Amino acid sequence: MHTIKVKRVYEKPEAEDGVRVLVDRLWPRGLKKEALPHDYWAKEVTPSPELRTLYHRGEMPFAGFAEGYEEELNGSSGAAAFAEKCRGWLQQGDVTLLYAAKDTGKNHALVLQAWLCRQLR
Numbered sequence: 001m002h003t004i005k006v007k008r009v010y011e012k013p014e015a016e017d018g019v020r021v022l023v024d025r026l027w028p029r030g031l032k033k034e035a036l037p038h039d040y041w042a043k044e045v046t047p048s049p050e051l052r053t054l055y056h057r058g059e060m061p062f063a064g065f066a067e068g069y070e071e072e073l074n075g076s077s078g079a080a081a082f083a084e085k086c087r088g089w090l091q092q093g094d095v096t097l098l099y100a101a102k103d104t105g106k107n108h109a110l111v112l113q114a115w116l117c118r119q120l121r
Contacts, residue, residue, distance in 0.1 A: 002094045004086065004116050006109040009098045013037045018094030023109050025049070028100035038098060040085075044078030047108050062106045069111050083119040090120070 002018065009028045013020065020038045022028075025046035028036065047055075047069045055065040073079040089095050099109035 002090045002092075004090070004113050005094060005096045006107075006113050007096050007098055008104065009036055009100050016094065017096040018092075019089040020096050020098055022098045023112055024098075024100050025052075036098075042082055044076070045073065045082045045112060048072055052108075065108075066111045069108055070115055073112070073115050079115075080119075083116055086116055087120055 005017070007017065009022065009024075009031060019040070022036070022038045022041045023045060025043055027033065047065070051060075051065060051068050051072065054060040055062070060068070086095055097109045097113055099107055101107035101109070
């Protein structure tokens with residue numbers, strides 16, 4: 001099976017990206033829609049605004065955010081359907097989850113990547 005990767009939207013697209021999926025609820029700042037090559041915009045798997053707000057205000061540590069986000073994913077029929085889309089895409093090649101967050105070590109795309117890997121085992 002191919003792999004699920006993560007990449008900032010501001011990084012240069014590469015052929016190895018495979019299917020490019022934007023996983024942010026809001027369109028990335030400073031990018032025109034035609035300037036971001038992507039195949040799908042997966043708003044259905046983004047963290048809730050409430051969860052995002054708590055984390056970005058510093059009222060919740062990343063571990064708590066990740067746990068809450070996974071709970072949201074586990075309870076979402078949209079997330080389950082997205083996991084199945086990924087299963088199909090992965091039969092053809094890699095899938096790259098695109099995100100705009102500045103922190104490359106702590107962000108929702110990494111949580112989503114780990115969740116998808118567990119769902120698709």
